[in-house]
Amino acid sequence: MTHSDVTIFVCVSCRRANPEGEGFHLPGRALADVLHEKLAQTDASHIKVTPVECLAVCNRPSTVAMVGPDRWTYLVGDLDAERHADQIIAAATAFQKTENGIVPWKERPEAFRKGVIARVPPLGFSMPEQDRE
Numbered sequence: 001m002t003h004s005d006v007t008i009f010v011c012v013s014c015r016r017a018n019p020e021g022e023g024f025h026l027p028g029r030a031l032a033d034v035l036h037e038k039l040a041q042t043d044a045s046h047i048k049v050t051p052v053e054c055l056a057v058c059n060r061p062s063t064v065a066m067v068g069p070d071r072w073t074y075l076v077g078d079l080d081a082e083r084h085a086d087q088i089i090a091a092a093t094a095f096q097k098t099e100n101g102i103v104p105w106k107e108r109p110e111a112f113r114k115g116v117i118a119r120v121p122p123l124g125f126s127m128p129e130q131d132r133e
């Protein structure tokens with residue numbers, strides 16, 4: 001991974017009840033596939049999509065984690081392949097362009113404003129002295 005690479009981990013184990021009322025499906029697999037397809041059609045080789053089995057937010061399918069070196073990690077849920085794939089790619093592109101992973105609120109796609117669950121600082125982070133009160 002180069003400094004500018006980012007990875008979107010997509011949980012492919014989350015289960016969502018079928019709209020018809022019987023059984024479940026795994027929406028994360030479709031989301032990972034759509035993201036792969038869309039990214040393959042662009043020059044966004046700096047954005048990787050990696051399926052993962054669980055991000056421990058099982059009640060917010062589909063869930064993704066956006067990570068990159070020296071960047072805050074974002075955990076976002078309630079995402080859907082059909083409605084949000086483009087927003088996820090836009091968020092990853094904005095995320096990649098930052099130095100620390102924090103995308104200004106106004107630049108975050110709506111799905112990321114609504115669906116953010118957590119953000120985690122990068123390894124080695126410490127709060128600036130003037131902010132410690």
Ligand code: FES
Nearest residue numbers: 011014055057058
């Ligand atoms: S199964 Fe998807 S977050 Fe746990």
